[in-house]
Amino acid sequence: MKIFFLIGITLIGLTQAKDWWENGNFYQIYPRSFKDSNGDGVGDLNGIAEKLPYLKEIGIAGAWLSPIFKSPMVDFGYDIADYRVIHPEFGTMEDFKNLIKKAKEIGMKIFLDFVPNHTSDESEWFKKSVQRIEPYTDYYIWHDGIIDENGERKPPTNWVSAFRYSAWEWNEDRKQYYLHQFAIKQPDLNYRNPKVVTEMKNVIKFWLDIGVDGFRIDAVPYMFEIEADKNGNYPDEPINENCPNPDDNCHTKKIYTQDQIETYDMIYQWRELCDEYKKEHGGDTRILFTEAYTSLENEIRYYGDGKRNGSHVAFNFELISYTNMGSTAADFNKHIDSWLNKIPKDVIANWVLGNHDNHRLASRYGPARTDLFNIMLNTLPGNAITYNGEEIGMTDVWISWEDSVDPQACNTDPDRYYAVSRDPARTPFQWDASNLAGFSSSTNSWLPVAKNYTINNVLMQSRSPVSHLQVFKKLTKLRQEPAFQTKTLNEKIVHNNVLLYRREGKGDNYIIVLNFGKNSETINLKEKFPSITNKVEIITTSIQSKYTDGEIVDATKFVAEGEVGTVVVSV
Known part of the structure; x- marks a missing residue:
């Protein structure tokens, strides 16, 4: 039955048969904290494989894994040293292939977190770029810097890193500055170099050949910076008078370092690659999720330009960015409508209330509201994305500044670090009431386990007839009803x-x-x-x-x- 409303309706009608990923439930796994299979206190691929039946049972269509690639772990996997190698803490390539095999056997999809903006400074690409070895010489953004009136060398611009302080770092071996929009050990790749574009497309093809079902693309708005002028120089960004500390990321308005027009074209190219891969190799659609904290207008552009398609699922951060514990129903409705009214009619909506970069849902909105928000997430039209642990109402874990390992927190003053720290939402998953919440057989875990794990865990909630987990399972089942498949x-x-x-x-x-x-x-x-x-x-x-x-x-x-x-x- 088709019903069309003229007032109070945000999207209308049904268009065509749904693809497998439309209106699905997707789940983010933070591998370091999901399940440790070998007792070293760090989650791994075999632990994830062991728990795939749990995800299937609670109604998950596909899971994306935060980075599992070889890394010095300065930013816990988001600093990649080799895009084609599994980080040893997580296991081996055979372990990953086994994970893919098990997922396919039970009808689940696996996606990888693709981090295209930067590599680790321990990447062979960067080491060779430092030495000016071709073809890597211009794989990154390099600059001589500027000489001030006192004859002192300074960074080429006032650009500020997302992790505070200058986004430029001097490299003594190359005698130039390199750009890093995140940690110093995360140099930005140069997408104005066609060789870098080809290199990253080959990385995507490599993992598609392994059998992954798509990618979540990290930090998309940062991929391009304004093109240098004829002298190779870049402009300063305007100052934000409301953020006077020049060390803070908010000190400058990001008009030259984020949301450049070339970024959208790159997403469209990767979509074309995935579409062509399906044509050549068959099977289901390989999909792209994009992560972009940006304006709603910019977010919509990731879907396509009317001629070319882009992201299948451009993560919708309207709710996570603009609502809090004090928000009213009118506030939530405003942001629901702002998204639904602006996305193209042929686009499937999506809803994100939690991830590894934000404080947990139950901590942001209040533990008593856990079910309320999971009900909203799962009954709005479109795709629902759940961060691991939100289905049982896991809460943040307090971690002192001295014990923090998140570089974003460590770079922040001790009196305000907790607001930006991502450690509290990344603590080990609470499976049962045994040692370390059933996460690991070790005596210690890489981050501390929540103190309430003995009364808040999967096993206890699965055995109870009334629990957050039981509500979540009812919701994912309910979403299969025809009424919840409409827009x-x-x-x-x-x-x-x-x-x-x-x-x-x-x-x-x-x-x-x-x-x-x-x-x-x-x-x-x-x-x-x-x-x-x-x-x-x-x-x-x-x-x-x-x-x-x-x-x-x-x-x-x-x-x-x-x-x-x-x-x-x-x-």
């Missing part, structure tokens, strides 16, 4: 704190009730959605709700409990 969304705001929306298909009318406030509200659902019946059935609800699944209630006097999400169906 329609009819939203209503009640008393500023309650968000209602309807998902409809083949005669079913599902109503999702999300109360972001602390107080309960009595709502006439029949008045808000006249086409539903006077009675509704509770399909699933937050664990603290007084409702039970299967309960029939009066739609005209529905109580939206405080900080609770509920899914009902018209009967």
